[in-house]
Amino acid sequence: MKDQVAELLNQAVSQLKSSGVIPEQHPVRIMVDNTRDKSHGDLASNIALTLAKPCGQPPRAMAEQIIAALPENSLISKVEIAGPGFINVFLAGASSAEIVADILSQGAAFGRNTTGQGEKVQVEFVSANPTGPLHVGHGRGAAVGDSLCRLLAANGWDVTREFYYNDAGAQIKNLTLSVQARAKGMGPDDSGWPADGYRGNYITDVANSYMNGDTIDADDRHVTGVADADNFDAIQQFAVAYLRREQDLDLKAFGVRFDVFFLESSLYDDGKVEATVQRLIEQGFTYESDDALWLKTTEFGDDKDRVMRKRDGGYTYFLPDVAYHKDKFDRGFKRVINEQGADHHSTVTRVRAGLQALQLGIPEGYPDYVLHQMVMVTKGGEEVKISKRAGDYVTLRDLIDEVGSDATRYFLVSRRADSQLTFDIDLARSQSNDNPVYYIQYAHARVHALLRKLEQEGHRYDQQQGIDALSKLELDDERALMTQLRRYPEAVAHAGQSLEPAGIATFLKDLASQFHAYYNNNRMLVDDAELRNGRVALAVAVGQVLANGLDLLGVSAPESM
RNA sequence: GCGCCCGUAGCUCAACCGGAUAGAGCACUCGCCUUCUAAGCGAGUGGUUGCAGGUUCAAGUCCUGCCGGGCGUACCA
Known part of the structure; x- marks a missing residue:
């Protein structure tokens, strides 16, 4: 229009x-x-x-x-x-009403566009290391990242969802030592406990399962415990698989799936890390100092140079990161979006600098980043601390168990990623109109309740008659609804372009609000068949758009509540 | 100290990348209510958009400088 x-x-x-x-x-x-x-x-x-x-x-x-x-x-x-x-x-009234007919004929496809022209885009998100359960921050990453993927697909992109993790570095060694200590019956306060060991109770669960000889099936690996507390490699394999499986279960409960799990260790195995170092040296952007190898990231906008190879010969995390992103580029992803916590924002400049230093024609702004700010969780008006210390650790699973996947998703995605988020557990749990998730889902359910009621009253919904009657819907509430419906494709395009799924949440809240107002102020199931069918057609169109939008957020659209 | 993000009604947030009189919900005040499923519905009060400059026909939005909050600032990830 x-x-x-x-x-x-x-x-x-x-x-x-x-x-x-x-x-x-x-x-x-x-x-x-x-x-x-x-x-x-x-x-x-x-x-x-x-x-x-x-x-x-x-x-x-x-x-x-x-x-x-x-x-x-x-x-x-x-x-x-x-x-x-x-x-x-x-x-003209008729052109405004046209949108309803469009929605009814396009159904689930309404609002989608072909902006991306089927081009490949890769979205990396969550990327939690398998050293513990997913916490609320990962949850925000999962909700935003998944919604971003759905949004990009709706804008015509060919989306690959990727999860990157480290299964072999210093933190994994630390994890393995912690599990081993538990397997040997030690606790965090014992003298033999590893220096920076993981103290959480879940470590004990891993150790017990290992000693039981359990078999673990994660999405990307399958391992059986050999029950030998001295076999370091076996413990490592098992612990990683165990925690990966826990994360997979969390993500499944959240309705989030991935196409690719990418291992940091594979970059070493394939020689890609070494090749990256060589390339950087050849391009003349490195120097030795203090027995370490440095990259001149300052030539690409960083405020200080960064160590790539440590004095002990190991590489810092950012080198495999560079190798990883070169690999993404080599795989044909001209567009890559990384969804990460803002606490990692210092990697942005570094990774981009490393990619530029390779001198391989990778574009300057590659990759894109969507960084989300911290999440604060409140309950009963009090902040619930998100600390890794055992006991008061708010895991994603805790939240899903307590408020459900839909509400968790909605709340985590409904605010712009770049502002801090307060997650009010009491509000998310409440089954009242104060709760935007409930409010939107109820609007959708109401449409279906209306159709059921219509049949109960012995009427039949005649969609064609409804469409023909649309131009007669001239109430302010009706015109306002049609205007809002017309804006849905714009909301999808705008949210997709700006990488802000929160815009869809705002749109849906407004649409639900207008629909409830219309429903409350006017009788839908009137005797006049033409008017009745017209109003029901409008309501059905609203329901369709609510369903389409909720789907972009990964939130269900129930037909009854 | 330096870098990035944020600052909009008492609270939680919008505002379609520069447009017209800054909008919703909650809370508060006042009405209505026994209705196709919802103790609900309607109306009203509430603002120098953190502060000060600048850019232009037009600034919450862009630029500069302050103030306040968050996160970084590792040879951790």
């Missing part, structure tokens, strides 16, 4: 160019916005304001000429000049 109006304006501008009102060479960017105030019509353009100066005319005079040059079109019922020179467009 916006595009069509923009095209009409474009034609008017062309005509004014050929008649000399607008300088032929002047570049014109047509912008059509939704209006905030309905007295300003449905759509508005600032075109006259931007053209006033280059054309040497007052904005309102400019607007008059544009309107005069505007081709006739049945979409539009009225055009006005307002304020300093805005051109306000009022859509």
Whole structure:
């Protein structure tokens, strides 16, 4: 709709160019916005304001000429000049109602677009190391990352979901030592306990399972415990598999899946880490100092150079990170988005600098990042501490068990990633209209309740008659709903482009709110069959859009509650 | 100290990448209510968009400097 109006304006501008009102060479960017105030019509353009100066005319005079040059079109019922020179467009009732027919015919496909043109994009998210259960921060990463994937797919991208983890580094060694200590019956306070060992109770569970000879089936590995407390390698294999399986179960409970699990260790096994070091040395961006090998990241915007190879000969984490992202590029991903906690934001400059130093033609801004800020959890008005110390550790599983997957998802994704988030457990649990998840799901369920009620009352829903009657729906509530429905594809496009799934949550809350208001103020199941079918058709369209939007958030759309 | 993110109603958040009189929900105040499933519905009060400058027809939005909060600032990831 916006595009069509923009095209009409474009034609008017062309005509004014050929008649000399607008300088032929002047570049014109047509912008059509939704209006905030309905007295300003449905759509508005600032075109006259931007053209006033280059054309040497007052904005309102400019607007008059544009309107005069505007081709006739049945979409539009009225055009006005307002304020300093805005051109306000009022859509004809019929064209506004058209959206409902579109929704009903397109169903689940409504709102999707082909912007991505089927190009590959890889989204890396969660990427938790298998050293413990997923916590709320990972949950935010999972909710945002998964929704991002759904959103990109809805915008026509071919999405690959990837989970990267380290199964062999210093932290894994630490994990293995901790499990081994537990397997030998030690506790964190015993003298033989490893220096920075993991103290959580879950370590004991891992050790017991290992000593029981359990078989572990994680998504990407399968291991049986050999029950030998002295076999370090076996314990490591088992512990990693055990914790990976726990994470898989958490992610399944959350409805999040991955296409690829990528091991940091594979980068060493395949020689990719070594090849990356060699390449960096060859390109002349390294130097030795203090028995370590440094990369001149300062040449690419970092505020200090970084160590790649430590004095002890091992590599710092960021080198495999560079090798990993080179590998992504080599796999054909021209676009890569990393969803991570903001506590890792210092890696952004480093990884990008390393990729530039390779001099392989990888674009400067590669990869993209979506960084989410910290999550604070509250219950009973009090902050629940997220600490790794055993006892008061808020795991993702705890949250899902307590408030359900839908509410957890919604709350974690409904705020922009770059602002801090307060997760109110009491609110997420509550089954009232204060709870936005409940409120939106209930709007969807209400549509289906309506259809059931309709049958109970002995009516039959005649969709075609409903569609034909749509132009007769002229109540303010009805027009407002149609306007909101028309904006859904824009919301999908905008959220996809800005990588902000939170926009969908906001949209849905507004739509649900308008639908509830409409439902409360007006009777749907009236005797007049034409009007009844028209209203039900509108309601069904609302239900469809609610379902489509909820799906983008990974939240279910129940038909009854 | 330096870098990144954030600062909008008492609270939780919007505001379609520069547009018109900054919008919702909760809370508060006042009405209505026994209704297709919901103790619900409607209306109202509430703002110098952290502060100070700048850019322009137009700034919550862009630039500069402060103030406040968060996260980083490892030869940890």
